[in-house]
Amino acid sequence: MTGRLRAPTGRYAGKSAKERQAERRRRFLDAALQLFGDTPGFRTTTVAALSEAAGLSTRQFYEEFRTLEDVLAALHLQVNDWAEQAVTAALPDAEDLPLAERAAVIFRTYAANVTADPRRIRITFVEIIGVSPRLEEQRLARRSRWVDLICAEARAAVERGEAAPRDYRLAATAFIGSVNGLLHDWNAGWVDATLDEVVEELVRQLLAILRPAEWSPGG
Known part of the structure; x- marks a missing residue:
């Protein structure tokens, strides 16, 4: 994966694209605090595992980040x-x-x-x-x-x-x-x-x- 995917724009469920992006990012970071800071740790966490822990998709991961x-x-x-x-x-x-x-x-x-x-x-x-x-x-x-x-x-x-x-x-x-x-x-x-x-x-x-x-x- 060479770069982030383009995030969707426009309002959805009463939230702007910027608000939805901030919420996704927070969920990924909350999940990372648990997986990186506890078990299994950064080096053995996968994008799929982090996305699952955040309750989001891998596509949404690549809309926010390039790599773990x-x-x-x-x-x-x-x-x-x-x-x-x-x-x-x-x-x-x-x-x-x-x-x-x-x-x-x-x-x-x-x-x-x-x-x-x-x-x-x-x-x-x-x-x-x-x-x-x-x-x-x-x-x-x-x-x-x-x-x-x-x-x-x-x-x-x-x-x-x-x-x-x-x-x-x-x-x-x-x-x-x-x-x-x-x-x-x-x-x-x-x-x-x-x-x-x-x-x-x-x-x-x-x-x-x-x-x-x-x-x-x-x-």
Whole structure:
């Protein structure tokens, strides 16, 4: 299949073509979250199986997507968007909090969102890995947005006198890797801790990065 089929136009059952297309796409993504994020996983799911799970036809699949990889790419972006939107919505309420408490709000919100559904963790940290250069580029690009968030928080903390001034991009990149790894391992049952304890550990690690032993406020 070299490209998507042309979707029908006009109104049907009281819905416009655009509304019907959005509904079909949502149904395919909902089905993909179940099949890719649980059993059987992305690599052994077929177009026919996904279409059946969505209650749609394979023809309708090709009206929305070219390949199953396109579905995984869209689902990966959606899962990341959910987490990013949750964190962004939580930030205003934490605006005037001290650094440690603000960091706790960010990590608690992020952790609660991505761990609320184990399928989201599998999509983000497992199924997306090694599929293709295109998806690897997308994965790293989305991770870079979280790095940007940490760097922005670090710069703001420096301006408030709560953190040591330096370029934090390298440290933030390493830290985001540890965040993702710890949450994945916790969700898999490999970490004997509560989610609150995981968040507390992440806050301690971030504070250690932002406030090295040789630094002191106003120093």
